[in-house]
Amino acid sequence: MFLTLWQDWLYEVRYLSQDKPWPALDRWLKNWFRQQERLPLELQSELSAACYDIFRVLQKIDFLETSYQAKNIISEVDKWDLSWHCQEVENHSARDFVAWFGILFPEHNFATQLTCEARQTWYSSEFKPKWRGQADAESIQVILNGFRPTWLPLLVQRQLISNWDDGKLIDFIKSQEKTPPLWLRADPKLYNELKTSLYKQGVKVALDDNGLMAVGGKGVNQTQEYKQGLIEIQDYASQQIAAAVMVKPGQKVWDACAGAGGKSLAIASKMNNKGSLVATDLQSYKLDELKKRAKRAQLHNVRAFAWDGESALRLPNDVAKQKGFDWVLVDAPCSSAGTWRRNPDAKWRFNQSDTDELVKIQSGILENAAKAVRKGGYLVYATCSWQVAENEAQVADFIANNPGFELVEQKMLGAPDVDSDIMFVATLKLKQD
């Protein structure tokens, strides 16, 4: 069954789509499952897990390609499919390898056996000894942990600006190998109570200094507490971005790129329904979900409407009266590189020129959103990316063009320090004069 799935993936994505970007794996899988005759849900989730696992393996193919190109042909390569010609090696994608591997080693039965542990054994006992010393150590580290060697300069930029030593950079790179847990947002006063109750309902929960997380078992969204709005699924780093908006009840906030409202809800929950939160997004369908979630969480001071980011927002009357918002959050559209731990297929669709385009969009949204901050108010800029161009460089550019703003703080959030997505947040203040 698994190989059928992969062959379909190869055919549809590789041969039919040709040079088009890969479709998102979750959407592709959903569609594939729909076309099968009544696949039991358990099998569907097993097949999905195996696919995600394999997307984490894809970088090994890059390594094989590198070795192959360097003519350090390891013995496994001898067995490669005959269609794998040396001179074409750069044109072959990682997906070829996956199919080839599955066909050559059917006993590996990806769907049931390719657990992290099995992969580790495979690397260390069979693979590693063969390639040791055949490529430079830095590239190997990068490749083995899910990055392309061509991304090394991006990683080095991150290391320099974050002042990381080599050990920290390696921890960062290694964090890519693992999916983070599902972090839950709730009132910290209720953590212990929730932990017990969710456990009873079949959700495996863990609690540490950084908060509450689901680590397996039944889906959180089936629980009473979720239905009552007492818990929300929200990554640790994302919760920290919302925490950077230190709003007080009665103040006015604008969440300019609110999407389905993950951060809007977390921010509004600190306002005791006093003051107001305006949530906007380019995509109004996302705001429909935000409205539903706000209702479930009994947040009555949230207004949501579409805004395209291309002009200044017309301030609502109450906000105009105080000459702008106290807080404006720009949770900007970005490369999402910081969420590759959860969506490993996305990194294979990543293209540096997309980042260049995004940097321009982010800059336009920031400029327009900044016009709505009152004097003495704050502009919070965030992304779910670790790329310097989208973060520190973007902020530096903004301040150079808008000297009325001063930087209060900027930081990276999440992995490798915390087992979560990786995000960035900067707080800027509009000076009084």
Ligand SMILES: C[S@@+](CC[C@H](N)C(=O)[O-])C[C@H]1O[C@@H](n2cnc3c(N)ncnc32)[C@H](O)[C@@H]1O
């Ligand atoms: C990182 S997501 C926001 C996630 C959201 N804040 C949350 O916590 O769930 C970025 C959002 O920016 C929106 N967006 C993209 N281009 C935009 C634009 N030009 N103006 C305003 N929003 C835009 C996207 O629709 C997307 O929902």
